[in-house]
Amino acid sequence: MAQVLSAADNDVILVEQDDGRVAELATLPRVRLVAGDACDPALLEHAGALTCDLVISATGRDEDNLVISLIAKRQFGVGRVAARINDAENAWLFDQRWGVDVAVPSATPLISLIEEATGATDTVALLRLSKAGVEVIETAITEQSRAAGRALGEIPLPAGTVVATVVRDGRPTVPGPEVRLLPGDELLLVSHEATEQEIHAAFQ
Structure with missing residues (x-):
């Protein structure tokens, strides 16, 4: 997602707390990396939540995705918040009450999360070309x-x-x-x- 969004000339900031993943992600071009827990409001603010247009919460834990979405929307007033649903039984939670504008089930390809979150079919086309x-x-x-x-x-x-x-x-x-x-x-x-x-x- 970061690669596709940055290729479409967006300023992208990735927040990751796993040290191994941080090392891998550090090689991504044109992407700023912030190491830490995105559930921490102070870290989200440091990452730029006060001025960003979009937050995508795509961790492997629904509780984390909901907390990040709520903080982004309620504390920082982010205009658009998208979240990934890992467990279908939790889908009913992913709505405006938790600050979620766009909810995408984990079974849905991440390409759809980009499209739904940004409304930008051109970025999705870039990813499809790359996969081809x-x-x-x-x-x-x-x-x-x-x-x-x-x-x-x-x-x-x-x-x-x-x-x-x-x-x-x-x-x-x-x-x-x-x-x-x-x-x-x-x-x-x-x-x-x-x-x-x-x-x-x-x-x-």
Whole structure:
């Protein structure tokens, strides 16, 4: 979930209390990690609960998910709170009384929790592509980029790679080979073979 949400340009903060998991999660790019118990209001505040838009409580314990949801909603006024239900018999508890806006049973794929929590089908599409072996890779054009000022059709792309969109001044466009890349452009490329390093080498 963190990888998909961060790939969609969200600021993501993960709270984890298991030391082993903390070490694993530390390798995630573009994700801030806070070690500790999310049931602790002070730790949630330290993690940014006062200013966040969304809290997803997805531990393996329903009692923890309910406590985290209640603290997030009642103490910090988080706009949207989603929680995972591990035991179907507890489903009746996961409602507004406990601060839960979106409740998703554990049997439901986590992909649905993302979709329900954010309403963002585009992030879900990113995850589906990744599971299918297709990577969505982002690169930005700067003044120093070798691609700056060049037409897209002049740039040799790695095999199995296409440019899906060029975002310029906040507006995405479907690019043709004649589109000349400018500093500040952001490109999203879809590839089933190329690595991020290969994409970077082509444009930077």
